[in-house]
Structure formats: structure tokens, C-alpha cells
Amino acid sequence: MELQRKNVIISILIPIIAAFLLFFLKNSLKASPSGCSLLDNTHYWISSKRIVTPNGIISGAVEIKDGKVISIVKEEQWRGITKQDQIVDFGEAVVMPGLVDVHAHLDDPGRDEWEGFPSGTRAAAAGGITTLIDMPLNSEPSTVSVETLNLKIKAAKNRIFVDVGFWGGLVPENAFNATALENFLRAGVLGLKEGLSMLAKFKRPLLVHAEIQEERVEDLVENNDDDPRLYSTYLKTRPPSMEQAAITDLLTVSKDTRVGGPLEGAHLHVVHLSDAGTSLDLLKKAKARGDSLSVETCPHYLSFSAEEIPDGDTRFKCAPPIRDAENKEKLWEALKVDDVDMLSSDHSPSIPSLKLLEQGNFLKAWGGISSLQYALSATWTSGREYGVTFEQIVSWWSERPAKLAGQHLKGAIAVGNYADIVAWEPETEFHLDDNHPSYAKHPSISAYMGRKLSGKVLATFVRGNLVYREGQHAAAACGTTILAQ
16 A cells, blocks of 8 residues: 555656646756847757858858857758757848948937947847947047046946947047056057057057048039029038048058058058049049058948939938939949948937928938848848848948957857858848838938838857847846957
8 A cells, every 4th residue: 555655756746846847847948047139049050041251151060159259060961960959030031240340420328319339239130230339520539549448338238138349530639648548548449530650550440531521512512593402402512622622632641551551550541431433433433552541431331322312312311311213323343343442320319300301401401321130131132233242241331340349259150150140031021111120219310211121130259259130138137348458
């Protein structure tokens, strides 16, 4: 009888114990308490039929452990060795390095009602961007010293969903103070927006907004009788000659960056090139003669043309301006043959009231295109018409920007690199309307709203953390602030 009673107890306990063990195992595989990732562990595989690697597009899998890529295998090699591991299978979706956006304005601290680190980096993650380099002059205070850089770092702590680095600003207060500039660079800014000789010592880039305001143009703005609601009126106030004049001045210095020159080690980077005429020709000649020089343009210059911008639609105002359709064609040609080196978003938001959407006054509205979440899709949507390949997208948006920012463990799916990865469906189309989930603080001011785009982002991984997957972000903001060493 005693034996029978024990058997009954055991028969009752076994399913209870089994249920407990099942519960324990299920819950032990869930996301860590930090909430940094939507995945349940730090060692897993990403598989796809289209993985973009430095050695071409493969069907296979990428093994990730503790935030880095530890192996890459083709399909026939990996299936037998991963049966016990977690596999994130993206099927036919494209898997490639996350985008590195070297030109974004997040306006934090001081103007986070314009954007801010949380909303800006959520939008970036939803767009496949894994690294952002924040511009220095739109925050309050501007990032122009060790002290203001530290304010940026403090503002970003526990508030960024992707990695964020910082350019420094060169202003009259620091431009002629060698000690202040050296300390600023030692503190970790990745480069400066304007300024040069000190950068040769640190081998970091100088970023240049290539426009010089001309007196005749200033007079045109002040004494303009043309309708300010017409985009053509605004276009007259920022002619290509403004870019040409700035680049002509720049090239008097860039010659010294050649091998053996007095500024060897310094590098000049022209941001948001718009003019594909004389300005681009000047830059091509300088690069051909050995000047250390690179050039970026932006998706809005490749997606829109002046002829299609509606009267009063100030969402399209930016500087330099969006030029005509012929110029857009030339920009695409230049990008495809590497005369333009890379792409950036130049995400430049504001509060909606500054865009003057009701007045539609192009001369007085805030200039800037809000675009972070849509940069990859916009590039692909326009680029398909020009035969753009996935490898070119990676070159323009990942590999070269990472190199510019000194991030040698980013920009490629390669063993030893950080697992910064985006998975996206290039064939999937979507409409940007009020029902589309947008994560920037003020999506209504984006020039892309109302458009149909191709290229849906499915998932974004930052240092191995799955920070975004189809409308859901990780619970915690665990991005890393990037400082130059």
C-alpha cells in the first residue's frame, strides 16, 4: 500500500515538475532584464538568401556572439552545425551592414522639442541606421568645447537606441585657440565642422558646408518682389555659384592635404553637395590630383527636383536647395561612378510652426529635410531606376561613412566587426501616410510624407542587440556613445 501511495505521489509530481521545468526554460531564454534587445540571447545566427558581404552576396548565415560577428558561412556549410542554436531567419530579405549616417541634427540638448535623442534614434533604428554622427551647431549650447561635448554625452546616456558619435563645431571662440582645439579633439569629437591644421595631427576630417553668401544674393533676398510661395523664388536666392565659390576657396587649402604636403593627415569632407555642375567638376579635379577629399550628397537631392515642388510646400526647403531634374540626373551619374563618395540624411527637423506651412513662405521658413527613418527606402526607391545594386548601397551608406568617422569595426558584415545589421525587403512598397508608424518627433514636416516608397525595414541590430523589429523597439535605450580614441 505504501509503495502504491508513493507511486501515485510521483505520478502527480512528474507533470508538475515537467511543467515547472518547461516554464523555467521558456523564461530563461527571454530577453535579459536590461531590455536592450528583443532577442532572447546573445549567441545566435542570422540567415538569409541575400546577405551582402565584402566578398559578394551569399545565401547563408552570420553567427553573432556578444555583439560581434564571429563567423559567416554559406548555406551548404552551416545547416549541420547550428541545430541547437537560435536562428533568426529572414528568408529572401536582404541582410546587410547597418547604415552609418554621418550627418544628422538631433538638436539635443537644448532643442529636444525639435527632435531629441530618443525619438531621433528610434526613427533611425526603424530606418536601418545603426550609427549616427550628430552635428554640433543646432543644439543649445552648440558642441564647441570639452564642456559642451560632455553635455552631449550626458544627454545621450540611456536615451539612444543606436550608436551616436559627435562632430565638433569650429567657431570664433575656439578657432584660434590651439590648446582648446587640441583638448576638444582629445575629448573625443570625431572631427570638426570647419578648421584644419590641428586635424592633420589627429588624422580626423574637417566637414565643410560649401556655400558662400554673395552680396548680390543678399540684396535679392532683402529686395525680393517675387512671390515667396514659389519655390523658384527661393531657388534664386541660393544659386549654384554659392557652392562653386565656397569650393573654389576650399581647394586653395585642400592641395596641402596631399601626400608630402604640410597638412598631410588632414582630410576635407564636403557635406550635402547639391550642385552637380561646376562645383562637382572642381571637386573631381581636386580628387584626381591627390587632394585628401570626399563628398556626400543626400537622398532628397536624388529623389526630388525643383520642377515638382508645389507652391507653398516649405517641407522641401533646405540649403543648399533641391535643384532641377537635369541636376538630379547628373548627381546620380556622379554617385554611380564614385565622383560622389557617400550618402547622408542631413536630417534637419524643427518644430512644425517654424516651417510656416500655412503661410508657405519659402524665404522665411526653417530650412531642413526631416528624413532619418526613410533614408534607405528613399535611396532605393529612386536608385532602382538607375540600376543601383545592394553592394553600392552598402558602399554609400555603410562602408565609406564608417571609414570617414573612423569606425573601422563598422560598415561591413565581416568577422570581428560589430554586429550592426539591417534586414529589409527591397520589393515591398508602402505609403507614407498618417497611418504609417513614424518615430521622428514631427513626422508631418517631412517632404517624404504622402509618397510611396520601396524597401521595408524588417529588423535592425546594433552591436548584436535587436533594437527594432517590425514596429517594435527594444524596451531600453542601450546605444553606445562613440568617442574618438
